[in-house]
Amino acid sequence: MGLYRIDLHNHSSLSPCAEDDFSPFLLAIEAKEKGIDILGLSDHNSTDNLKAFAEACKIVDLIPFFGIEVTTIEEVHVLVSFQHIAPALAFGSWVNDHLPYYPNNEKLFGRQLIYDEEGNQTAEVEQMLATATTLGFEEVIDKALREGALAIPAHIDRGSNSVLSNLGFLPELPYSAIEVVTPRSEFEELGYPVLTGSDAHRFEEVGIRSCVIELSDRSAKALIAALNGRRCGE
Amino acid sequence: MTVKDLSQVEGLKAHHVAEGDQAVKDIYCGDLLSDVMANAQEDSALLTIQAHKNTVAVASLLGLGVIVLCNGRTPPSDMIEAAKSEDISIFSSSANHYKTALAITPFL
Numbered sequence: 528m529g530l531y532r533i534d535l536h537n538h539s540s541l542s543p544c545a546e547d548d549f550s551p552f553l554l555a556i557e558a559k560e561k562g563i564d565i566l567g568l569s570d571h572n573s574t575d576n577l578k579a580f581a582e583a584c585k586i587v588d589l590i591p592f593f594g595i596e597v598t599t600i601e602e603v604h605v606l607v608s609f610q611h612i613a614p615a616l617a618f619g620s621w622v623n624d625h626l627p628y629y630p631n632n633e634k635l636f637g638r639q640l641i642y643d644e645e646g647n648q649t650a651e652v653e654q655m656l657a658t659a660t661t662l663g664f665e666e667v668i669d670k671a672l673r674e675g676a677l678a679i680p681a682h683i684d685r686g687s688n689s690v691l692s693n694l695g696f697l698p699e700l701p702y703s704a705i706e707v708v709t710p711r712s713e714f715e716e717l718g719y720p721v722l723t724g725s726d727a728h729r730f731e732e733v734g735i736r737s738c739v740i741e742l743s744d745r746s747a748k749a750l751i752a753a754l755n756g757r758r759c760g761e
Numbered sequence: 762m763t764v765k766d767l768s769q770v771e772g773l774k775a776h777h778v779a780e781g782d783q784a785v786k787d788i789y790c791g792d793l794l795s796d797v798m799a800n801a802q803e804d805s806a807l808l809t810i811q812a813h814k815n816t817v818a819v820a821s822l823l824g825l826g827v828i829v830l831c832n833g834r835t836p837p838s839d840m841i842e843a844a845k846s847e848d849i850s851i852f853s854s855s856a857n858h859y860k861t862a863l864a865i866t867p868f869l
Binding site for chain 1: 793794795798799811812813815818821822847
């Protein structure tokens with residue numbers, strides 16, 4: 528067993544309100560500098576930057592988690608994060624199928640830029656990603672867990688777009704963990720592992736809320752086992 | 762009525778009143794911004810508890826000139842800054858959406 532620094536909640540240039548030059552490569556390089564072992568990318572309602580992220584993590588030797596931050600129909604943010612890229616891309620496609628189309632407004636939300644595996648800006652998503660899908664909270668959690676992903680209600684102590692602000696309570700579901708901005712003892716008592724995540728939308732925010740967790744080894748499999756394995760192992 | 766006339770409505774506190782005479786022709790009450798996006802009509806006042814800058818973005822996209830925060834919610838400074846740059850006015854009320862709408866309705 529050992530202690531490893533993880534940070535599953537990060538954005539890139541693809542996310543609304545993230546900086547245009549905040550590529551998956553910049554995220555990975557800075558996370559490595561900050562001593563992170565396991566890094567997740569979780570753009571809002573899209574997985575289009577995950578291929579670049581995979582390459583970036585390979586180059587700097589980080590364990591990648593391939594994620595997405597889904598906005599549910601209740602406007603609750605949920606992190607879904609996979610050990611492998613293929614099921615993450617399939618999940619992203621399912622989310623996109625349930626995202627109503629509005630054109631993005633660059634002036635308000637910034638550009639939504641896709642990078643390729645060589646680090647070049649190659650495309651721009653025209654659909655507004657900063658809106659809610661038609662997927663229910665429980666439906667997202669359930670599908671994520673069935674597909675072997677981590678399912679984590681995001682920043683549950685935030686005043687907007689969180690399960691506590693929007694539903695008023697935390698439904699009893701087999702979450703992999705819960706994410707908080709500010710750890711407090713009352714969250715520990717909810718019965719789930721409590722994680723923090725940086726929710727970085729720009730370079731300066733990388734690693735600001737990473738957290739340390741005990742794992743059997745430095746691997747994605749060990750993190751999945753530690754969080755999802757609890758349900759049958761504890 | 763125009764946004765400026767809202768200053769006369771009892772119980773409303775002004776946090777930012779934009780320049781110009783933006784019309785207020787209707788009221789839309791909603792806390793789910795995706796529902797507001799889908800249903801609010803241009804030139805409505807948006808009555809909501811969503812006191813953050815994304816609400817300003819939604820109002821700007823839809824052409825809603827004023828946001829009224831209900832139930833005693835107050836705008837954070839970054840929301841007021843966003844409202845200034847988008848020429849959107851922000852008021853607040855200690856009353857709920859229904860009572861706030863009732864107070865505004867005679868002025869429409």
